[in-house]
Amino acid sequence: MAKLELKHLNKTFSPKVIPVKDVSLTVDDDEFLTLLGPSGCGKSTVLRLIAGLEQPTRGQVMIGDRDVTARRPGDRNIAMVFQSYALYPHLTVYDNLCSGLRLKHTPEPEIRQRVADASRALDLDGLMDRKPGQLSGGQRQRVALGRALVRRPDVFLLDEPLSNLDALLREKVRAELKQLFESQGVPVVYVTHDQTEAMTLSSKVAVLNKGCVQQLDAPHRIYNRPANLFVAGFVGSPQMNLITVPCEGRNAVVGEFRIPLPNSTVTPPRSIIMGIRPEHIRVAEPEDRQTIQGRVFLVENLGMHNLVSVRVEGNQNEPVILRALLPPSDNWQNQILTLALPPDSLHWFDVDSGEAVFRGAMERMAVR
Numbered sequence: 001m002a003k004l005e006l007k008h009l010n011k012t013f014s015p016k017v018i019p020v021k022d023v024s025l026t027v028d029d030d031e032f033l034t035l036l037g038p039s040g041c042g043k044s045t046v047l048r049l050i051a052g053l054e055q056p057t058r059g060q061v062m063i064g065d066r067d068v069t070a071r072r073p074g075d076r077n078i079a080m081v082f083q084s085y086a087l088y089p090h091l092t093v094y095d096n097l098c099s100g101l102r103l104k105h106t107p108e109p110e111i112r113q114r115v116a117d118a119s120r121a122l123d124l125d126g127l128m129d130r131k132p133g134q135l136s137g138g139q140r141q142r143v144a145l146g147r148a149l150v151r152r153p154d155v156f157l158l159d160e161p162l163s164n165l166d167a168l169l170r171e172k173v174r175a176e177l178k179q180l181f182e183s184q185g186v187p188v189v190y191v192t193h194d195q196t197e198a199m200t201l202s203s204k205v206a207v208l209n210k211g212c213v214q215q216l217d218a219p220h221r222i223y224n225r226p227a228n229l230f231v232a233g234f235v236g237s238p239q240m241n242l243i244t245v246p247c248e249g250r251n252a253v254v255g256e257f258r259i260p261l262p263n264s265t266v267t268p269p270r271s272i273i274m275g276i277r278p279e280h281i282r283v284a285e286p287e288d289r290q291t292i293q294g295r296v297f298l299v300e301n302l303g304m305h306n307l308v309s310v311r312v313e314g315n316q317n318e319p320v321i322l323r324a325l326l327p328p329s330d331n332w333q334n335q336i337l338t339l340a341l342p343p344d345s346l347h348w349f350d351v352d353s354g355e356a357v358f359r360g361a362m363e364r365m366a367v368r
Helices: 045-050 092-103 108-122 137-149 167-182 195-201 220-224 229-234 360-368
Strands: 005-011 021-025 032-036 059-065 077-082 156-158 190-191 204-209 211-215 239-250 251-254 256-260 271-276 293-303 306-312 320-326 334-338 347-349
Touching: 005 045, 021 045, 021 059, 021 211, 032 045, 032 195, 032 251, 045 077, 045 156, 045 190, 077 137, 092 108, 108 137, 108 167, 137 167, 167 195, 190 195, 195 220, 204 220, 204 229, 204 251, 211 220, 211 229, 229 239, 229 271, 229 347, 239 320, 251 271, 256 293, 306 334
Parallel strands: 032 190, 032 204, 077 156, 156 190
Antiparallel strands: 005 021, 005 059, 204 211, 239 251, 239 271, 251 256, 271 347, 293 306, 293 334, 306 320
16 A cells, blocks of 8 residues: 655646646545546646656655656556557457566466456456457456556556546446445546546546646535636536626625625625526525526526526626526526525635635535
């Protein structure tokens, strides 16, 4: 058992191309860390730095008490699962599983035992004599996972391993992955741009953008307490409503409506970015005090819900648009709706820095 630690990791290709900027994080035994972010954010480069496929410009990669920064990939005792599976097409499933162990001159009886253990865990027993071309996408993905499992590494690295699967198969394999790695007891680092994978698989998530870690936290905190505007806008589908509104005293002005800012010692700004997720907006009831009103101009049927777009008119230059997830109905279109905005579901961000503000007040409300 060995934890993984990255210390001030930096990778520079040129003065204008810096894919990784001062990344520091720790992944303990039994932890599943997902590196989440858009294309080009640096997540795959971080994975390659851990694997030794790239050398950092600065910083350290520690596995347990070993500094492996300068070690070759084969000397780090890591196992990596690639997006493309990377199976040998001319070898059977059994020989693909054995290939890494044979390169290390592992005794044959031990190879058979390890392959048998991996085969049981991944339900590969009936596929051992087949070649990759005779397998489905899900089966090939399981073989690639099995080849990593038989190595019994100190760290597992997975680079978007589900992206080539169709939606239904991805859901099935995702559930299998979660159960599989919960039993391994070693650090897992998983790279994806898929929020569902990050939220369902991980014990913690690092959201990256432009080479920097924007937030490192448990999945529920990433979702419910985003640290800044980027995290708030990137995590969640449908996307969080984010609107820039002026302030008057301790109120945000949304059209003709006033939304109280949380109690805080922070001096009220001239303007602020208000955020609320569509699923947290609901049709107001008589006892709701914090409400807003507007006309529905677009209804999108999502099956279990309708995504309803509401235009809030007011004295601002442009109307405010809010999207809400509401129960399915044929009567939303063109209706004037009064919507409730629960105070503990509102997020507030600084217009200039994008950082969350009033976080202390929000945390206290969440506890209550």
